[in-house]
Amino acid sequence: LLPNLEDLDISMNNMKWSGASCVVTALTNNEGPKTLKRFYASKNGIGAEGAAIFGEALKSGSFPADLQVLDLSSNMFGRGNVDAVMAENDLSIEIGQKAIGEALSSNKAPRNLTNLNLAGNNLNIIGAEALGDAIWSITSLLNIKSLNLKSNNLESKGVISIFDALDQGNCTPYLQHLNLSYNFIGEEGAVKIGQVLGSGRCLYKLESLD
Numbered sequence: 079l080l081p082n083l084e085d086l087d088i089s090m091n092n093m094k095w096s097g098a099s100c101v102v103t104a105l106t107n108n109e110g111p112k113t114l115k116r117f118y119a120s121k122n123g124i125g126a127e128g129a130a131i132f133g134e135a136l137k138s139g140s141f142p143a144d145l146q147v148l149d150l151s152s153n154m155f156g157r158g159n160v161d162a163v164m165a166e167n168d169l170s171i172e173i174g175q176k177a178i179g180e181a182l183s184s185n186k187a188p189r190n191l192t193n194l195n196l197a198g199n200n201l202n203i204i205g206a207e208a209l210g211d212a213i214w215s216i217t218s219l220l221n222i223k224s225l226n227l228k229s230n231n232l233e234s235k236g237v238i239s240i241f242d243a244l245d246q247g248n249c250t251p252y253l254q255h256l257n258l259s260y261n262f263i264g265e266e267g268a269v270k271i272g273q274v275l276g277s278g279r280c281l282y283k284l285e286s287l288d
Contacts, residue, residue, distance in 0.1 A: 080111050081111060081112070081113070082111070082113050083111035083113060083114055084113055084114060084115045084116065085114075085115070085116045086111075086114060086116070086117050086118070087116075087118040088101065088118070088119050088122070089118050089119060089120040089121055089122065089149070090120070090121045090122070091122055092122060092123055093119075093122045093123075093124065094122070094123050094124060094125070094128070095124050095125055095127035095128040095131065097122065097124075098119075098122065098124040098127075098128035098131050098132065099128075099131050101119070102131050102132060102135045105117075105135070105141065105142065106135050106138070106140035106141055110142070111142060112142055112143070112144075113142065113144060114142035114144070114145060115142075115144055115145060115146045115147065116145075116146060116147040117142075117145060117147065117148055117149070118147070118149040119149065119150055119153075120149050120150065120151040120152050120153065120195070121151070121152045121153070122153055123153065123154065124150075124153045124154075124155075125153065125154055125155065125157055125174060126155055126156065126157065126170070126171050126173060126174020126175070126177075127174065128153060128155075128174075129150075129153070129155035129173075129174040129175075129177040129178060129199075130173050130174055130177045132150065132177065132178065132181070133177030133178055133180060133181040134177075134181070135181075136178070136181035136182065136184070136187045136188070136218075137180070137181040137182075137183075137184035137186055137187055138186060139184075139186030139187075141187070141188055142188070143188055143189070143190075144188070144190055145188040145190065145191060146190050146191060146192045146193065147191075147192065147193040148188075148191060148193070148194050148195070149193075149195040150178065150195065150196055150199070151195045151196060151197040151198050151199065151226065152197065152198035152199070153198075153199055154198070154199060154200055155174040155175050155177065155178070155196075155199040155200065155201060155205065156171055156174060156175045156199060156200030156201060156202055156205070156231075157171065157174075157200060172204050175199075175200070175201050175202055175204045175205040175208075176201075176204050176205050176207070176208035177208075178196060178205075178208075178209075179201075179205055179206075179207075179208025179209040179210075179211065179212050180208050180211070180212075181218075182194075182209070182212035182215075182217065182218040182219055183208075183211050183212045183215040183217060183218075184217065184218075185215075185217050187217060187218040188218060189217065189218055189220070189221070190221060191218050191219065191221065191222055192221055192222060192223045192224065192252075193222075193223060193224040194219070194222060194224070194225050194226070195224075195226040196209075196226065196227055196230070197226045197227060197228035197229055197230070197257065198228065198229045198230070199230055200230060200231055201227070201230040201231070201232065201236075202230065202231045202232065202233075202236065203232065203233055203235045203236040203239070205230065205232075205236070206227075206230070206232045206235075206236025206237065206239050206240055207236065207239045209227070209239075209240060209243075210239035210240045210242060210243040211243070213240065213243035213244060213246075213249045213250060214243045214246065214249065216249055219249070219250055220249070220250070220251075221252055222250050222252065222253055223252050223253060223254045223255065224253075224254065224255040224256075225250075225253065225255070225256050225257070226255075226257040227240075227256075227257060227258055227261070228257045228258070228259045228260055228261070228288070229259070229260040229261070230261055231261065231262060232258065232261040232262070232263065232267075233261065233262050233263065233264065233267070234262075234263050234264040234265070234266040234267035234270075235266075235267075236261070236267075237258060237261065237263045237267035237270060237271065238266065238267060238270045240258075241270050241271055241273075241274045242270075244274060244280050244281060245274045245277065245279060245280055246279075246280065249280070250280075250281075251282065251283070252283055253281060253283065253284055254283050254284060254285045254286070255284075255285060255286045256281075256284065256286070256287050256288070257286075257287075257288040258271075258287070258288065259288045271287075275287075
């Protein structure tokens with residue numbers, strides 16, 4: 079089925095977590111598209127449950143390996159869906175917030191990601207720490223060029239976690255665009271950003287920081 083598919087955009091379809099499960103199953107089974115490079119699924123209300131579903135697929139090694147663009151923005155990972163049975167699934171909001179970050183730390187996750195959009199997902203500090211760990215791991219985010227974390231309530235502690243990881247220098251050598259706007263980073267977060275940018279140890283190719 080569609081063996082040569084490279085682009086898939088299912089944004090703004092209100093598919094919720096149950097729809098996310100069906101999509102992930104289709105993308106990861108043996109007959110799914112192996113050539114998928116760009117996947118857009120923003121504004122679908124998949125919540126914490128959907129984030130966990132995508133996270134499991136990404137770290138299992140079954141997601142298309144050549145994936146370059148992943149857009150899961152505005153899906154509120156930090157909130158459960160009204161129609162979800164969270165008690166039965168033993169899920170918590172925190173699991174959704176950190177699901178994608180933890181998945182990208184896996185050595186089985188796609189290694190060619192250049193564009194990751196997780197804006198508007200209420201990742202909070204927990205999600206930021208997981209993404210920081212993913213950057214530290216030098217796996218899926220090694221080739222990242224654009225990272226959008228706008229409107230995620232990262233606060234100063236979350237931004238510090240991310241910039242501690244970026245300060246390694248060899249983690250994200252190709253990063254050109256980083257969006258941290260509307261995250262309440264405060265004075266401490268701003269100081270950390272300034273220190274890392276001024277260190278000369280990393281972010282050599284950064285062109286824009288919002």
